Amino acid sequence: MMHQTPVCRQIILLGAGRVAQHLGPALWRAGHRVTHIWSRTAEAAQALADAVPGAVPTTSLALHSLPTPDLYILSVPDGAVAQVLAAATLPPRALVVHTAGALPLAVFEAWPAVRGGVLYPLQTFSAGRLIDWSTVPLCVEAAQPADQTLLLEVAQSLSQLVETVATPQRxxxxxxxxxxxxxxxxxxxxxxxxxxxxxxxxxxxxxxxxxxxxxxxxxxxxxxxxxxxxxxxxxxxxxxxxxxxxxxxxxxxxxxxxxxxxxxxxxxxxxxxxxxxx
Amino acid sequence: MMHQTPVCRQIILLGAGRVAQHLGPALWRAGHRVTHIWSRTAEAAQALADAVPGAVPTTSLALHSLPTPDLYILSVPDGAVAQVLAAATLPPRALVVHTAGALPLAVFEAWPAVRGGVLYPLQTFSAGRLIDWSTVPLCVEAAQPADQTLLLEVAQSLSQLVETVATPQRxxxxxxxxxxxxxxxxxxxxxxxxxxxxxxxxxxxxxxxxxxxxxxxxxxxxxxxxxxxxxxxxxxxxxxxxxxxxxxxxxxxxxxxxxxxxxxxxxxxxxxxxxxxx
Missing domain, CATH: 1.10.1040.20 (ProC-like, C-terminal domain)
Known part of the structure; x- marks a missing residue:
């Protein structure tokens, strides 16, 4: 069902809601390493970390103190994206993507030290329903061409339906x-x-x-x-x-x-x- | 796909629109005989008769002059049901059903010599799309118990999903x-x-x-x-x-x-x- 993974990526997942609950295990099954899972509450972070082998739960946004991953995935409510970015201490030039359909890529412009991107899964996620990720359309966007390539690779390791979609189209x-x-x-x-x-x-x-x-x-x-x-x-x-x-x-x-x-x-x-x- | 037909019924089909175009051939495949197909235009009657073996096209509503069938199926626009009933000369005590979801059974009350009924296929019919009648819910209603039994039999010869549904529910x-x-x-x-x-x-x-x-x-x-x-x-x-x-x-x-x-x-x-x- 999953594609061959060209590169195993180190990922820190920020958020433990519905999308994160579906995405975390899917990333692991696709061959990536989710090293840490952040949530505001220890319970939510722990519950999702339990479902993703090797993941360490955390409630701290002092992210600079953790080993720098290839990618931070910010899967929180749209309105919380800017709040989490403001509260986090990220290493310089970190690649951070959000997973929201309606949020522009430009949401990252207030943080010029961040390389911004989008990985939007076009599906409806409910608790207790299994989703076949190989058929979830993934819409990818990044400010920089090299990041676009990396995101496309990660997306293609999850799904057969990957599209580059700019903010207005998305x-x-x-x-x-x-x-x-x-x-x-x-x-x-x-x-x-x-x-x-x-x-x-x-x-x-x-x-x-x-x-x-x-x-x-x-x-x-x-x-x-x-x-x-x-x-x-x-x-x-x-x-x-x-x-x-x-x-x-x-x-x-x-x-x-x-x-x-x-x-x-x-x-x-x-x-x-x-x-x-x- | 079709159920065994307990009795082969003689049917006259009034109407040659979308529902009639799907229903006529389905009745024949289920083992019934559609003896005549009436339409306002000779072309429409002929076109549908060509698709139903043995059916004779007609544009005359002098129905008393034809051999009396077990059942008349009136599959015309809702607003035309009363018009066709008014224009037709039916033999006494004819069993006539309409196929409309929104029309009450009481539409037949203005014709006390008619035994009224409803055979409503709950599906959307478009030209050029094949419909599997075995999975079309058929809602049946009749003023008299014996007619109800006959209609249920005909419906069950077409579909596995037959329900007795009174006018308010329908x-x-x-x-x-x-x-x-x-x-x-x-x-x-x-x-x-x-x-x-x-x-x-x-x-x-x-x-x-x-x-x-x-x-x-x-x-x-x-x-x-x-x-x-x-x-x-x-x-x-x-x-x-x-x-x-x-x-x-x-x-x-x-x-x-x-x-x-x-x-x-x-x-x-x-x-x-x-x-x-x-």
Missing amino acids: QALHVAAVFACNFTNHLFGVGYALMQQAGLPFTLLEPLIRETVQKALAQPPFTVQTGPAARHDTATLERHQALLHQHPTWLAIYNQLTASIQEQQTVGAPNNHGRLSL | QALHVAAVFACNFTNHLFGVGYALMQQAGLPFTLLEPLIRETVQKALAQPPFTVQTGPAARHDTATLERHQALLHQHPTWLAIYNQLTASIQEQQTVGAPNNHGRLSL
Whole structure:
């Protein structure tokens, strides 16, 4: 599953949250050495170090006193990146990367002694779910060409899907991912709640959800849009709006998305209207 | 793939649109006889009859002049169901079912001589895509118990996933399906457009989309919600809002869904917050 590692890198991992919990063991399995794992709390640092052979837990940001690694990976909440950089004493010219989709590379500009970079895994990480890293797209960016090469090597040791993505593209990608992942999950949740209210199992929707995804991945999604909004089926839209009157927020979503689907038909590519079950 | 057919039914199919185009051949493969296919246009009736061995195309609604079948399947746009019923001359006590998710069984009450029923395939049908009918949930409803039995038999000859679903449940199911399918497809479309604008392939989002779906089908979706809305990451939300300023409709969707995710956290089950890549 893993690629051959060209070089075993020494890495210090800063952070012990969800991304770090998935990344630390994956780096070890890919042949690297995670020498230290920092977290604000000793418990979190210890728990993750237990899952990464050879890693020493620490709560100290006096990083200059540790052997200098090839790479520091800063996997903390977006808002904490600058805080950790400000609190840490790093050796000069340290290579530090963050793992955030929305944070610009320029976040490192306030620390001119740091060589900044980004290693953004485009996946949703939850506790208790195993992730196959070989299929996680990794977006790499670095201020300096040599660092870019090193990061690409590390990324390729983890995954088959490695892309060099500059900050503006990565930020657009992150917004796209919010629509395609976070928001669709919320809509699945609304569907789940509506099914539950009707006493029906959510799994009844599974074939439909799977076909929707297959179709969206096979053709531009706007061109295969179906449903009452797409076919301007006013009677059905009104029936649905009446059914949603107990859920004003979901009704607002219903109306917003219905309007957007119909607007898209007027500005977008020709749609294949037709009689559809949905 | 198909179940054994207990009884070969004689069926007249009214309609030649997307659902009828998928249903007609599936009924034949399941061992039934589609004796006639009606459509408003001779071309549409002929085209579908060509795909269903033994079927005779017709544009006449003088149905009393044809041999009486076990079942008429009315697969036309929701708004046309009543029109076709009004225009048709049916033999007395004919069993007629529609295939719409949102139409009540009571639509047949204006025709007391008709035995009404529903055979609703919960799937999205597009031209050129093959559908495995054995995994299409079929929702069955009938006014009379004997008709219910007949419809369940026909449904079970097509699919392994047959449910008796009364009108209110079916209508709730239909709204849920619009959220989980039509609306998610639109969000995939927005994601696709944003990726295209950034010069990135939509396929980069494929592992994330697949994991999102796997996760939503494994656990109640609201409990595995991730992303900047769920973690109240104001800096990222503001960055995304700024990026969407050229797309006011998508920005409105962004704000609406962000608000709904955060509202759900206050009313819903405990959420597993945490540091997540998205």
